[in-house]
Amino acid sequence: MVLAEQAAPAKDAQSRSGSSTAQLAAAVIGLGAMGLGMATSLLAAGFHVTGFDISEAAGAALVAKGGAVATSAAAAAAGADVVVSVVVNGDQTEAVLFGPDGIVDVMSPTAVFLSCATMSPDQARKLGGRVEATGRLYLDAPISGGAARAATGELTILASGSAAAFSAAAPALKAMAAKVYELGDGAGTGAAFKMINQLLAGVHIAVACEAMTFAARQGLDLAQVYEVITASAGNSWMFENRMPHVLAGDYRPASAVEIFVKDLGIVQDMARTARYPVPLAAAALQLYLGAAGAGMGRDDDSSLARLYSSMSGVTLPDPARDVG
Numbered sequence: 107m108v109l110a111e112q113a114a115p116a117k118d119a120q121s122r123s124g125s126s127t128a129q130l131a132a133a134v135i136g137l138g139a140m141g142l143g144m145a146t147s148l149l150a151a152g153f154h155v156t157g158f159d160i161s162e163a164a165g166a167a168l169v170a171k172g173g174a175v176a177t178s179a180a181a182a183a184a185g186a187d188v189v190v191s192v193v194v195n196g197d198q199t200e201a202v203l204f205g206p207d208g209i210v211d212v213m214s215p216t217a218v219f220l221s222c223a224t225m226s227p228d229q230a231r232k233l234g235g236r237v238e239a240t241g242r243l244y245l246d247a248p249i250s251g252g253a254a255r256a257a258t259g260e261l262t263i264l265a266s267g268s269a270a271a272f273s274a275a276a277p278a279l280k281a282m283a284a285k286v287y288e289l290g291d292g293a294g295t296g297a298a299f300k301m302i303n304q305l306l307a308g309v310h311i312a313v314a315c316e317a318m319t320f321a322a323r324q325g326l327d328l329a330q331v332y333e334v335i336t337a338s339a340g341n342s343w344m345f346e347n348r349m350p351h352v353l354a355g356d357y358r359p360a361s362a363v364e365i366f367v368k369d370l371g372i373v374q375d376m377a378r379t380a381r382y383p384v385p386l387a388a389a390a391l392q393l394y395l396g397a398a399g400a401g402m403g404r405d406d407d408s409s410l411a412r413l414y415s416s417m418s419g420v421t422l423p424d425p426a427r428d429v430g
Contacts, residue, residue: 143256
């Protein structure tokens with residue numbers, strides 16, 4: 107495993123721009139919180155960026171940052187040196203590539219397709235093989251780090267693919283990531299690493315919500331709980347990142363419950379195929395399913411705390427109630 111890491115974690119527009127990328131064109135398919143941030147990082151590095159999203163508001167946000175918007179994924183990808191796909195899952199990635207308005211036939215013969223959606227390793231291998239059969243390049247490139255790091259070019263990218271794909275994608279990877287892990291020479295390995303990360307992330311969020319609501323049942327000051335735990339051995343990145351949502355009673359989505367319904371479902375499928383037990387991931391999945399079934403699927407994944415609250419009668423912070 108080779109780790110390529112940028113010299114400095116924070117990269118401003120000047121340090122990320124230069125002659126090597128000034129004439130390069132990038133298409134970003136999917137302008138959600140992550141995709142828009144990645145497009146912003148590519149713009150700051152000197153790329154000409156054209157995006158596509160079904161949301162007109164998302165496209166307008168890219169235009170406001172200096173990018174261009176196309177009326178279809180195929181129009182965005184035409185002529186691009188690199189196509190970055192930041193859609194939800196493998197099925198959407200397949201539709202982007204091979205659907206009725208698919209881009210695979212309009213991509214430049216020398217273009218590289220960066221597949222950033224979370225999907226099973228098997229699906230990544232199949233998609234990679236189909237793209238490479240056309241003579242084009244495919245990089246399995248799942249991402250981690252959140253929307254804030256996407257916007258500042260400080261993502262972690264868990265990538266696998268051919269040496270040619272890594273070479274073609276190098277300027278874009280440099281623009282979007284503080285760390286790029288080169289994990290193998292074929293699609294699927296990056297996806298497998300991402301699913302291990304998602305297993306941990308999903309379980310960590312679930313147990314953080316369990317701990318915080320249990321603390322509420324003990325009558326503890328939740329702001330103090332947050333302060334103490336983030337300075338103690340029980341802390342995790344997810345506890346530190348997600349529990350402010352609970353403290354504020356603000357469950358507007360940074361990462362929605364349905365994301366982990368999908369991702370832990372993939373983990374379950376992988377584990378069943380491998381005949382490997384994943385009881386903690388299975389338990390966490392049931393909580394995400396419960397939250398989604400209770401109408402919280404599109405809310406922030408810290409909404410598991412609200413599920414615990416409803417099951418136990420624990421009172422959590424609620425700005426509307428507290429003001430009233």
